[in-house]
Amino acid sequence: AGRALLDRLRPFVYRRYLDYGALNSLRELKGLIDRDAQAKGAADNLKLGPGGIREVEFIVQLFQLTRGGQDARLRDARLRPVLAYLGEAGLLPADAVKALDAAYVLLRRAENAVQLHGDLQTHVLPTEETARAAFAAALGCADYVAAMAPLEAARQRVRREFERLFAEPEKTPQSRCFDSAAGEAWGVSAEDPETLSAQGFGNGAALVAKALTDLRQSRQMRTLSDAAQQRLRALLPLLLDEAIKQPEPAVAATRVFEVIAAILGRSTYLILLHDSAMARAALLRLCAASPWLTTLLARTPALLDALLDPRLATEAPSKDQLRDDLVTRYARVEASDVEAQMDVLRRYRQEMTLRIAASDLAGSLPLVQVSDRLTWLAEAIVDRALASGWAQLAEAHGEPSHADGRPAGFAILGYGKFGSIELGYGSDLDLVFVYDCDAPDATTSGARPLSNAQFFARLGQRIVHYLATQTPAGRAYEIDLQLRPSGNSGLVVSGLPSFARYQRESAWTWEHQALLRARSIAGSEALCAAIADVRREVLCRVRNAETLRREVAEMRARMRTSLEKRTAGKWDVKQGAGGLIDAEFLTQYLCLRDAHSEARLIEYTDNWRQLEALADAQRITPEQKDSLLHATRVYRGWLHRRALQQADGLADQADFAAERAAVAALWQQLVVAPSSSGEVQ
Template sequence: MSFSFSQVDVTLNQLAQQLIEQFPAQYNTLIFQQIEKDKTHPTSNIGQLYCAIAMSDFFAETLQKQPHFLHQCWQQCPRLSDCADYSARLTPLFAEVETEEQLYKVLRQFRHREMAKLSFCQSLNLGSVEEIFIRLSQLAESLIIGARDWLYQRACAEMGTPVDEQGTPLQLYILGMGKLGGFELNFSSDIDLIFTYASNGETVGARRSIDHAKFFTRLGQRLINALDQYTADGFVYRTDMRLRPFGENGALALSFAALELYYQEQGRDWERYAMIKGRILGANAQDPHVKSLQQLLRPFVYRRYIDFSVIQALRDMKHKIEREVRRRGLVDNIKLGAGGIREIEFIVQVFQLIRGGREKRLQQPALLQVLPEISALELISRQQKEDLRQAYLFLRRTENILQAIHDQQTQQLPENTLDRQRLVVATQGFTQWDTQNKVTSVTYPIHDWASFCEVLHRHQQNVRAVFDHLIGEEKEEPSENESLWADFLESDVDEQDIAQLLIDHQIAESDFDDIIEKLRQFRNEVMRRPIGTRGRVALAQVMPTLLQQIFTHTAYLSLLPRMLNIVDKILTRTTYLELLVENPQALPQLIELCAQSKMIAEQVAKHPILLDELLDRNVLLNPPPYNQYASELRQYLLRLAPDDEEQMIDGLRQFKQATLLRIAAADILGALPVMKVSDHLTFLAEAIIHHVVELAWQQVTTRFGTPTHLAEGEKGFLVIGYGKLGGIELGYKSDLDLVFLYQSHEQSQTSGGKRSIESNQFYLRLAQKIISIFSLNTFAGVLYDVDMRLRPSGEAGRLCSSLAAFKAYQLNEAWTWEKQALVRSRAIYGEQALQDAFSAIRTEVLSAPRDRATLKQDVVAMRQKMYAHLAHTDPHHFNIKTDRGGITDIEFIAQYLVLAHAPDNPALTTWSDNVRIFDIMAESAVISQEICDKLKQCYVDLRNRIHHLNLLGEPSVVPQSEFQAECQFIQGIWQILFDHNEQE
């Protein structure tokens, strides 16, 4: 819908008449004559001009200053289709420019003329709000890039051309930030820019070379002057460079490497918010540096995990907005006020920062394009989305009308009657465009200023409702910290002050030097690190509480370096510092866990994302049933791209680390006994093994297809767990002892892949791929260390054997120690029929007749060999695992009893874990119930001690007196079973 001068009220008609009277005489007389003549044709050119003049002083002034433009409008009024192809229309104008003075004139006159056209289209509602600000952005981009390119040629002629190592000229890249970057420029916006260039070096082709930094800095300065300097023709754009690294104190232009380093090490949250809309202006898709710059910036903005700092930043922004509104008296500001444009932008950006790393569809700068995606992800309701969209369009139209009046950047509602009437008239004829770009007339009940304000307030209330809903209830701000350590980070706190604090905590004076040195080193490191303002605020909140709690703990000497190491690793990652501030219960919980577990402290320091696992103590005290790990892992991996192998592998490692932390926490907090800890660790490993095999199968079958002898859904593949995995007795640092078996079929080939291979080769490739996935060392570490030495023929054997070959080897070639190992084996992965086949082989092998004397001799010899190579030799200490009377002796006792008695009682082969092996031995009268119970108790106590030593990061060695009774009992059983045959 368009409207004519007949719809403009009396005051605006009078204004238009006054403005027209200031036009050159040959025009104003003709205009008034034409108006009188065209009263019956309200949509005539002159009628529309009259309306546009009434709505915008800027439009009228442009017509006065550029009579040739008035003449063009007289002949044919602007249309939205005229507001396009800016670069193409600027090119011939720049071609005629010979001096910077001429450049300034061309830029300004073209800008004013094109802005006047857009003001005309806006006033007459010839385009949607979105179409107007997209064209405003395109105009700005064309002017900026055109000016840069002209000035670049002049700079090269004067200072030489910057080139890369291959001699290719380098350009100045300009990041358009804010609304310019998002194609959402206001009618009279400042433009926020960042200058960067690909690499350092020196210019070539000039009498005197200069370095690239100096070249691009000078070019940037000239570009700013060309845009920002006020001349007789006005200015082009007010240019703001404060968003660049280090703000006003930073270099005007930075290399890609310097830019990346800054954002990696010092980038702050507000810079992440700003960079959401960062866009390379005039980007050439064929330029490899464009892609490099985009890839450089993306990880800074969009992270793969939920960013807790967003929550706190949202609250901080709320307070900042309210303080700014109060300080500047901006209650009627449609951008900064409650329910204003900034709150809508912030709502959208928060979801982009939280979810954008996982949801690529949120990685776009334009708000109106992102809003439907947020709703589609069900992060906000459809009604909330529509409320925000309608409010945004209404507020942006209001903003543009305000700014087009005098070409001034303002979002303040006017106090004068004239400009209020302009807003009333403009919003009476407001036409909305829906998401399919179809025109939808929105008839607001606006007929005066009061009704305009009513509609405006309704939109603002809708925005504020969504904004408040996202923030939630905020707890009261904490009172001033009264901790003894509140001033620790201040430079004027010296060693004597710290010593006094230690005295107050009743710390042993003998520990002072060590503690003070650690604290001094930490504080010096803090002072050198680029933490940023917000990081330092968060650190100042965390450290007093942290140190207070450390020095009230009995294990302060070991706890202090562990906690300082964690803080050191998150110093420049404000997210995690704020997590500890935001969740006060997390810090004491972290201290409790780190005091008892060096492993947890090291893992959290290496992977701070694990701090998320410490938020809910109830979750730590109530770990999920171990049989749910498979489904939990499936749910966890659903968030990742299934065709991104690296991301899936990282996901497996992250899941393992997070789950391991939860198990260890439950162990430390007393929620899991040692047997249950091993159950959890074992079934966690099993769940991961299943997904690794599935991932490897997908990769291998894509290349080679599947063996033709398999039925639909079959894999014909078995994973056998040995040792602690097979015995359901995994510890925190256990390797995985695996053997791979497959269902053989003569002359079977693969089909359906890129090339066909024999089935036995297929399973070999599958085994290799599985081991590769487990062993790949990524940022998240190695998934598990895998030991394949228990396969037939050990390291000399094939990685993967057929079931038939495995059976033949075990029955005819296996050594006694291999049969011992088979006792603690079970199928971990594979079709049930194959698992049953393996169980039958295992039972047959273990139950096969054997000479007991020879068996006894082999077991003793193997134990003696292990003792000689692995046992602890210090007589004052006891190696729980390898010394006589330790874990290994108990395991050998269990294995010997199975191998010795299974030929007469095959049921003894049922279990692979030592505890149930002893139980079935007692049931079968192989050993007494008393001996069974005592062996189990010794075994559980020793394993429990190893678990806790592992958590502390200490070796499995204790004072010789600690398990003296247990050692004597176990050695007594050994002597009874083996008739004193072991050599002393």
């Protein structure tokens, strides 16, 4: 019954989202304790006085209350293990953890020493000489002065750390636009935007005034408590001040109000934005820069936590950091809690995408490195989904194996932008699942066995479930399985022999073009190597150059007919003639044509290095390579920026004239009317 009660209380103690209100509550409670201690002259109280035991406890409890809902490792009643974990998780500096732990041990020893003399339940340092001598002796010191020196140093260290973490929020600055104390911003109506216009919103003042009015009259406002409305009124002038600093103040303000409307029911985030100038500034910069990011933040308010990280726009995570950090976060949830694991994947994708986008917008990451990191992030998440799916099925049904007892293998292939390391912010994942088991009809080793083939089919389904199921935290990724053998009519998971046979005997030319961009993302190393061998064999076969040329040209024509967007005065940068897909098809055609004599042409899966290989093999000239690379980079960079602005891929007809002409000329020269020799022209 006791355990059941604690389980029912847990959601109230450990909130699902970071609880910044807990900081204010703890700060107020400690203030009451301090005032009571001062009134009673308890400055020398080892428990309640400055730098005492209670302050160490409050430091640990701060992290438990604010983050315990997301991190199960913090839900431990023991102080020292939790304190150690705060250092391991990077929530407190390692030197601070070491100092606090040593101080806590010393304070507890001192507490025991005080209580030992006279067997009293007291926490006050002794004043009588006899008691002081007993206190020093209990601590193994020569005298009271010697005993107090390290104790005072420890209390001072605790006090410094406590004051750093529990410092009062920065004083709310005077608003440039309004008297923030009176909340005048709340009184601006859509019919009276003059005040906003005069203070820097110019011609956009009417839009900002209307957004304020809409917010004030929204359905969510009617459900807010008086305290929450007061917080909002105090916050709005500060947001308007920050909006004025942006290149387009009205755009920044109206977008940030979308986020505010989404968090009205979560007063903890209103407190965060009111108390932290850094968080406000970061929020306005991101909203001003991109409507896509505005939508992301509005849909996922938990991302506002990341605004407190000063590294947000300056330190994009590396490949190892992405993988290691996700493994660490995954370890914080129970292995049996599938919903919690799925939430970790979704929130991690959202948080890291925000960090990458912030670095991108700040100019600290070039386009290629943005795509690299978005791809590494997807790899880490897919790898965790595979590990979780396998572990759950193996626990329930045992593991599959070959006829001779060797462990069976499973691998995930990435195609398209995932395979070519060119993911964008909204990209889906093209996946193909392959298993290696020479006894598909044999059964797994568990108490409730499945056939090996069933095991792998369920594993594929579970991975898709982990990644693509809509939960309150959203989706990790949209998953596309159409590139598997036989497309939508094929099995979700293929055995290695079936995969190889299909690629050798049944795949269309366009599927081999897709295979050029495919690579193993996760799974058994041996199976990944075997798939690489199949890929190499298939792509390096001798092909009839004329048949290949005709099939590539016909497929490109069909794609343009069905996919190109046609609008008067506009040009489709991706699908239009001379656009990005033409450049990619051209590269793929040349690689398939000549890979039988130059295997290095298919070594890499990205367009950039394939073009480099074609030039090194003298299949195109350095000038042709540079022309195609330049056009590809320009197109991708433009489409990338358009995606952040939630805009379509249509450019003005006059745009990219040189790049379009260069790609179209090379398409005509190398695909439409190539020389019979296949040599550089």
